[in-house]
Amino acid sequence: MTxxxxxxxxxxTYLARVRAALADVPADERDDLLAEVEASLHETASExxxxxxxxxxxxxxxxxxxxxxxxxxxxxxxxxxxLRETIERLANSPRVAGSLRSLRELAPIWWAVRxxxxxxxxxLAAGASWSVAHGAVPRIGNAKLGAIAILVAVAASIxxxxxxxxxxxxxxxxxxxNVALLAAVVPVAVHLSHRxxxxxxxxxxxxxxxxxxxAYNGTPLDNVYPYSRDGRxxxxxxxxxxxxxxxxxxxxxxxPLRRILFTKAGGRIYNAFPVRYYQPGTTxxxxxxxxxxxKVPRITTPPLPAKTRGR
Amino acid sequence: MDRSQLLRGTLDAAALxxxxxxxxxxxxxxxxxxxxxxxxxxxxxxxxxxxxxxxAGALTSYVEPSDEGPHxxxxxxxARGRAQLAEARTAWADFSQTLSNLLETDVEVTA
Numbered sequence: 001m002t003x004x005x006x007x008x009x010x011x012x013t014y015l016a017r018v019r020a021a022l023a024d025v026p027a028d029e030r031d032d033l034l035a036e037v038e039a040s041l042h043e044t045a046s047e048x049x050x051x052x053x054x055x056x057x058x059x060x061x062x063x064x065x066x067x068x069x070x071x072x073x074x075x076x077x078x079x080x081x082x083l084r085e086t087i088e089r090l091a092n093s094p095r096v097a098g099s100l101r102s103l104r105e106l107a108p109i110w111w112a113v114r115x116x117x118x119x120x121x122x123x124l125a126a127g128a129s130w131s132v133a134h135g136a137v138p139r140i141g142n143a144k145l146g147a148i149a150i151l152v153a154v155a156a157s158i159x160x161x162x163x164x165x166x167x168x169x170x171x172x173x174x175x176x177x178n179v180a181l182l183a184a185v186v187p188v189a190v191h192l193s194h195r196x197x198x199x200x201x202x203x204x205x206x207x208x209x210x211x212x213x214x215a216y217n218g219t220p221l222d223n224v225y226p227y228s229r230d231g232r233x234x235x236x237x238x239x240x241x242x243x244x245x246x247x248x249x250x251x252x253x254x255x256p257l258r259r260i261l262f263t264k265a266g267g268r269i270y271n272a273f274p275v276r277y278y279q280p281g282t283t284x285x286x287x288x289x290x291x292x293x294x295k296v297p298r299i300t301t302p303p304l305p306a307k308t309r310g311r
Numbered sequence: 312m313d314r315s316q317l318l319r320g321t322l323d324a325a326a327l328x329x330x331x332x333x334x335x336x337x338x339x340x341x342x343x344x345x346x347x348x349x350x351x352x353x354x355x356x357x358x359x360x361x362x363x364x365x366x367a368g369a370l371t372s373y374v375e376p377s378d379e380g381p382h383x384x385x386x387x388x389x390a391r392g393r394a395q396l397a398e399a400r401t402a403w404a405d406f407s408q409t410l411s412n413l414l415e416t417d418v419e420v421t422a
C-alpha cells in the first residue's frame with residue numbers, strides 16, 4: 001500500500017520535469033509523447049519497485065533522448081530553422097490562419113500609421129520642432145511642409161503595402177522595416193501624449209495686477225492736483241467715483257504724517273485732494289501750494305447746447 | 312565501437328520488426344527489444360522512436376484500457392511500415408555482409 005502511494009507521486013515528479021524540459025515542443029506532440037511515457041513509467045516503477053529516477057537517470061537526460069529519438073528539434077538547434085518551422089506551423093493552424101486573415105484586412109490601417117510614424121520618428125531623431133497649433137505635425141521648415149511630408153509618407157507607405165502583396169520577395173525587407181517602425185511607435189506615442197498638454201499650457205495667461213488705491217492707466221497715483229478754470233490750484237477738493245465711492249490713494253495705507261480732514265461727526269476723510277503731508281513732529285504743511293509743473297491753458301467755454309448750432 | 316552507437320541507426324528497423332511480429336505498447340516493445348538481446352536500449356529512445364514512426368505513418372495506434380494504471384496505447388504496423396521494414400532488412404543484410412567481410416579479413420581501413 002505504501003508503494004502504491006509512493007510510486008505515482010514519484011512518477012509524476014519525474015514526468016513534470018520531463019515535461020518542463022520539453023516546454024518548447026508543440027503542445028499536442030508533447031502531450032502524446034508524455035502520455036506514452038507516463039504509461040510506461042508506471043510499469044517501470046511497479047516492476048522495479050524503486051525510484052524512477054534511479055532506473056532511468058535524470059529526467060532532463062531522458063527528455064533529451066526522447067526528443068532526439070522522436071526526431072524533434074533539440075532546444076539547442078539553430079533557432080532560425082526552428083523559428084521558421086514554428087511560424088509555418090502556427091500559420092497553418094486554422095485558428096491562427098483566421099486571425100491572420102483578419103489582420104491582413106486591417107493591414108492598410110497599419111500602413112497609414114506606419115507612414116506617419118516614419119516621418120514623426122525622423123523628426124524626433126533630428127530634434128525638429130513641432131507645430132504649436134497641431135502638436136502632431138513636426139515642422140519641416142514649417143508646419144505646412146511637415147503636414148505635406150506626412151501625407152506623402154502615408155501615401156507611399158500604402159503603395160508599398162499594396163505592392164508587397166503582389167511581390168513576395170519584398171516581404172523580408174518590409175518585415176524588417178515594419179519591426180523598426182513598430183519599435184518607433186513607442187517614442188512617437190510618448191511624444192504625442194506629452195505634446196497635447198503643453199500646447200494648452202503655452203497659452204499666455206495675462207493676469208492684470210490689480211493696483212490698490214488710485215491709479216491712472218495702471219500706474220498708482222500718489223496725488224491728484226485739481227485746478228480751477230482760471231488756473232488756480234484748488235485745495236481740499238473731495239473726489240468720488242460715479243458710484244459715489246470716495247477716491248483714496250491707497251486703500252490700506254495710512255501715513256501718520258498725512259494731513260487728514262475730518263467730518264463734523266469726527267469721521268476721517270481720505271478723498272480730499274491734493275493730499276498734503278505735515279512736517280515731521282508738527283501739524284504744518286511746508287509748501288501748501290506746491291503742485292506739478294504744469295501750465296494751465298486758457299479756457300474758452302463752448303456755447304451752451306440749448307441754443308444748438310452744433311459743431 | 313559502442314553498441315549504443317550502432318543501435319542508434321538501427322532502432323527504427325528493430326522496433327518495426329518487434330511491432331510487425333505483434334502489436335505492442337511502449338513498455339511492451341521496450342521489454343521485447345531487451346529480451347531479444349538489445350539490453351542497453353534506452354527507454355526514452357524506444358518511446359521517441361515509436362512516436363516518430365507513428366507520425367511518419369509507419370505505425371498505427373489505438374488505445375486499450377488497462378487493469379492497472381493508465382490506458383495503453385498500442386502500436387501496429389502499417390503497409391508503409393512493412394515496406395520500410397523490408398527495405399531496412401535488405402539494407403542491413405547488405406551492410407552487415409560488407410562489414411563482416413571487411414572486419415573478418417583484416418583489411419586495413421584508412422579513414
